[in-house]
Amino acid sequence: MSALETEAEPTATSSGFMRSATATLQHARYTFAENPVSGIAFALFVVLLICAVIGPAIVPYSPLASDTAAALKPPSLQHWFGTDQLGRDMFSRVVVATRLDMAIAVFSVALVFAMGGVAGIAAGFFGGWIDQVVGRTADTIMAFPLFVLAMGIVAALGNTVTNIVIATAIINFPLYARIARAEANIRRDSGFVQAARLTGNSEMRIVLTQILPNIMPIMVVQMSLTMGYAILNAAGLSFIGLGVKPPTPEWGIMVAEGAGFIVSGDWWIAFFPGAALMLAVFCFNLLGDGLRDIVDPQRRT
Amino acid sequence: MLSQIARRLLTALPTLIGVIIVTFLLTRVLPGDTAAYFAGPAATPQAIEEVKKKLGLDRSLPVQFVSYVEALAKGDLGASLSTGQTVVKDIRTRLPASAELTLAGLVLGIVVAVPLGILAAVRQGSWIDHLCRVVATAGVSLPVFFSGLLLVYLFYYRLGWAPPPMGRLDVFSTAPNSITGFYLIDSLIARDFETFRAAFAQLILPAVTLGMFALAPIARMTRASMLAALSSEFVRTAKASGLSTRAVIVTYAFRNAMLPVVTTLGMVFSFLLGANVLVEKVFAWPGIGSYAVDALIKSDFAPVQGFVLTMAILYVMLNLLIDILYGVIDPRVRIEA
Numbered sequence: 001m002s003a004l005e006t007e008a009e010p011t012a013t014s015s016g017f018m019r020s021a022t023a024t025l026q027h028a029r030y031t032f033a034e035n036p037v038s039g040i041a042f043a044l045f046v047v048l049l050i051c052a053v054i055g056p057a058i059v060p061y062s063p064l065a066s067d068t069a070a071a072l073k074p075p076s077l078q079h080w081f082g083t084d085q086l087g088r089d090m091f092s093r094v095v096v097a098t099r100l101d102m103a104i105a106v107f108s109v110a111l112v113f114a115m116g117g118v119a120g121i122a123a124g125f126f127g128g129w130i131d132q133v134v135g136r137t138a139d140t141i142m143a144f145p146l147f148v149l150a151m152g153i154v155a156a157l158g159n160t161v162t163n164i165v166i167a168t169a170i171i172n173f174p175l176y177a178r179i180a181r182a183e184a185n186i187r188r189d190s191g192f193v194q195a196a197r198l199t200g201n202s203e204m205r206i207v208l209t210q211i212l213p214n215i216m217p218i219m220v221v222q223m224s225l226t227m228g229y230a231i232l233n234a235a236g237l238s239f240i241g242l243g244v245k246p247p248t249p250e251w252g253i254m255v256a257e258g259a260g261f262i263v264s265g266d267w268w269i270a271f272f273p274g275a276a277l278m279l280a281v282f283c284f285n286l287l288g289d290g291l292r293d294i295v296d297p298q299r300r301t
Numbered sequence: 302m303l304s305q306i307a308r309r310l311l312t313a314l315p316t317l318i319g320v321i322i323v324t325f326l327l328t329r330v331l332p333g334d335t336a337a338y339f340a341g342p343a344a345t346p347q348a349i350e351e352v353k354k355k356l357g358l359d360r361s362l363p364v365q366f367v368s369y370v371e372a373l374a375k376g377d378l379g380a381s382l383s384t385g386q387t388v389v390k391d392i393r394t395r396l397p398a399s400a401e402l403t404l405a406g407l408v409l410g411i412v413v414a415v416p417l418g419i420l421a422a423v424r425q426g427s428w429i430d431h432l433c434r435v436v437a438t439a440g441v442s443l444p445v446f447f448s449g450l451l452l453v454y455l456f457y458y459r460l461g462w463a464p465p466p467m468g469r470l471d472v473f474s475t476a477p478n479s480i481t482g483f484y485l486i487d488s489l490i491a492r493d494f495e496t497f498r499a500a501f502a503q504l505i506l507p508a509v510t511l512g513m514f515a516l517a518p519i520a521r522m523t524r525a526s527m528l529a530a531l532s533s534e535f536v537r538t539a540k541a542s543g544l545s546t547r548a549v550i551v552t553y554a555f556r557n558a559m560l561p562v563v564t565t566l567g568m569v570f571s572f573l574l575g576a577n578v579l580v581e582k583v584f585a586w587p588g589i590g591s592y593a594v595d596a597l598i599k600s601d602f603a604p605v606q607g608f609v610l611t612m613a614i615l616y617v618m619l620n621l622l623i624d625i626l627y628g629v630i631d632p633r634v635r636i637e638a
Binding site for chain 1: 328439443465573612
């Protein structure tokens with residue numbers, strides 16, 4: 001906690017802010033140097049980002065173009081990741097799929113950040129009935145096995161990608177709401193909030209200018225920690241046939257398409273999208289851990 | 302102790318009510334025509350109208366809720382369009398398969414994770430500690446459907462050690478007489494060791510897949526809480542009193558370190574019940590997960606709803622059990638309660 005308070009809480013003066021920003025940067029450099037794994041994760045993240053942004057432009061084949069003459073070929077120089085049963089180039093499909101998988105995860109995390117953040121801050125700062133409602137809602141969601149609830153939500157809302165984003169956001173809601181609530185609650189009557197109140201700031205303004213900036217770092221760490229889970233969850237849903245429709249390239253559905261070929265030994269169709277998925281989740285989990293070490297050194301495990 | 306259990310049962314009641322309300326809302330209020338869902342994809346407008354009447358969807362929401370709860374109390378979850386059976390019957394016949402798989406996975410996970418976590422904490426910084434960290438990070442990053450497929454490729458296709466991933470028994474075996482519904486136990490009761498071997502061979506890969514998944518959070522938590530226990534004052538006192546290392550670790554540190562681990566089990570169950578659905582799909586396991594997935598694809602909505610409700614109730618029960626277990630391990634919880 002101490003690092004957080006020294007670097008984030010004095011938001012009043014700009015020079016203080018600059019000083020703390022430099023300190024944070026130094027600390028970040030130190031953490032990455034101390035922990036090379038975080039460095040590797042960051043490099044992986046850059047690769048993922050490149051694939052997501054310019055992936056469709058750099059792949060050698062169209063991800064949808066089938067070529068039955070070259071169907072079910074193992075990895076070769078022409079087709080680095082082999083071809084599937086329709087002769088589509090797996091490398092192109094895996095790279096192009098990055099954008100959709102990342103987009104689902106980013107949008108769902110942004111959505112839950114907004115929902116959970118607003119609800120949690122309101123609950124922690126104002127207390128009373130808002131706290132009750134938010135707490136009960138979070139408890140009820142937590143009463144379900146989360147993946148099962150996501151299945152139910154997608155089934156009820158309709159089988160689309162948007163609803164996968166919404167379902168993934170809803171099942172993460174309790175986590176975000178609880179963290180935001182706890183962090184807002186311990187600052188509700190702290191010195192700088194009372195000072196702001198005494199100088200005549202409205203409660204709404206206090207939330208926006210005092211509470212929100214201070215709980216931001218912890219929420220951002222939470223976002224990177226849940227990114228991996230969001231990718232995993234969305235890919236799991238599309239693996240069982242929800243959301244993304246074939247022939248759209250997406251890692252979960254590509255693993256599902258390749259699953260039938262595993263038993264006959266054609267491993268590459270399921271292997272490469274699965275490996276990409278695993279690397280992406282691994283990267284975000286490590287990145288989240290590294291980010292947490294920077295923001296909140298006491299929670300290191 | 303009994304009164305504490307009774308009190309804990311009462312606190313589960315609001316959760317159960319919440320669960321029922323959410324499952325109700327999932328079917329009735331959200332966009333999408335419920336009647337069309339229930340009537341199936343090939344229904345005519347008249348059929349949908351009829352279903353609407355039959356389900357009482359033309360009445361007000363509170364009235365609908367009351368009749369929904371009434372039906373639930375009678376154990377009526379509707380009928381599945383694709384199997385032609387009532388959902389309750391389908392789920393009852395398929396639940397043991399899921400339970401056997403989940404429990405086998407959980408037991409495997411605990412048996413590996415707890416010693417691993419203890420050793421990692423006792424020999425902090427050694428290779429086993431690093432192994433524990435790698436396993437814990439890799440385990441949470443591994444999509445179960447992918448690790449399951451990798452195991453199938455390696456042990457079925459490459460090595461030929463495992464049978465094909467096609468359900469609970471190979472085609473040559475017949476299911477044992479159902480007593481518990483667990484093939485492993487039923488075949489032992491019937492002293493049919495051939496069937497036991499066949500069921501075991503089918504179970505091992507999906508159970509290992511689930512176990513690998515459950516292992517990570519348990520190992521991580523065991524390591525962390527063992528570290529905390531080992532650096533505590535009562536362990537220092539025990540050591541200073543000249544007790545053997547074994548006695549200090551097993552009797553003093555381990556018992557106290559188990560409390561957070563048992564709490565983590567609640568979260569592990571949440572993950573496991575979800576992962577179970579994916580593993581069942583990979584291994585064509587005839588459990589309630591694959592039942593729900595099949596129904597979802599066919600827009601057969603009553604089974605999905607029944608599945609979500611069953612899983613939620615199971616999960617609430619499991620959490621209840623964990624709380625009671627907590628009281629058994631830690632006498633202080635009993636006194637405070």
